[in-house]
Amino acid sequence: MVEIKLPMAVFTFSCAAVAFYNGFNVIINGGVGKNGSTVAGTSVLSPVIPFGLVIVPAYIIYRKSIDGVYENNPVLYILAFGLVTSKVTNRLVVAHMTKNEMEYLDSALLGPSMLFLNQYFNFYIAEYNVLWLCLIWTTFDLLKYSSQVCLEICDHLKIELFKMPSNVNVSGSTRAYASQTSSSSSTPSASSSSHRNGMNLTPAPSKLGPRGKMREQRHRPQ
Helix, strand or coil: CCCCHHHHHHHHHHHHHHHHHHHHHHHHHCCCCHHHCCCCCCCCCCCHHHHHHHHHHHHHHHHHCCCCHHHHCHHHHHHHHHHHHHHHHHHHHHHHHHCCCCCCCCHHHHHHHHHHHHHHCCCCCCHHHHHHHHHHHHHHHHHHHHHHHHHHHHHHHCCCCCCCCCCCCHHHHHHHHHHHHHHHHHHHHHHHHHHHCCCCCCCCCCCCCHHHHHHHHHCCCC
């Protein structure tokens, strides 16, 4: 009987292989920007530096830990460094969309720095407690950054976030939109049915002169 973890492992390695292939394809062929650069005008290898500032300390802390902080608390460890990676990814997306530069150092790196400095000073505090502090700080920093980006976007677009303005008549606007939609949809149907029946609803231009128009008005029934 095939174990459940085997198909999951095959699927994970397949997705990783596709991701690595696409990444190396971009590195070899260049980006969509000028001279093979990115849209922001930077090198396609520039995201390696901020991600390296997260992955390299994570590996060093894992290898230098005497309490086995990764082996004993894998979920907590992955969540802490995963949130740091999420913050770096969000900053890369914002820098890509706005075509601005991105600083390599970030406030989220303060969490891994706690673990690194604790190991440097001969484990002054228990690594498990420092790992919890790292998780709490990275969570707070990511939520703060995400809310700041959302508020800046809403302020620029002059829209509200998760709320409706009190001076907007939603029911009246909905009825007006429904009536406008129904009238616009009924007009083409009426014209199409008249064309199918051989009727021309467009009034023909009058070819009568001034005397003909006066005679027509004179004989028009009252």
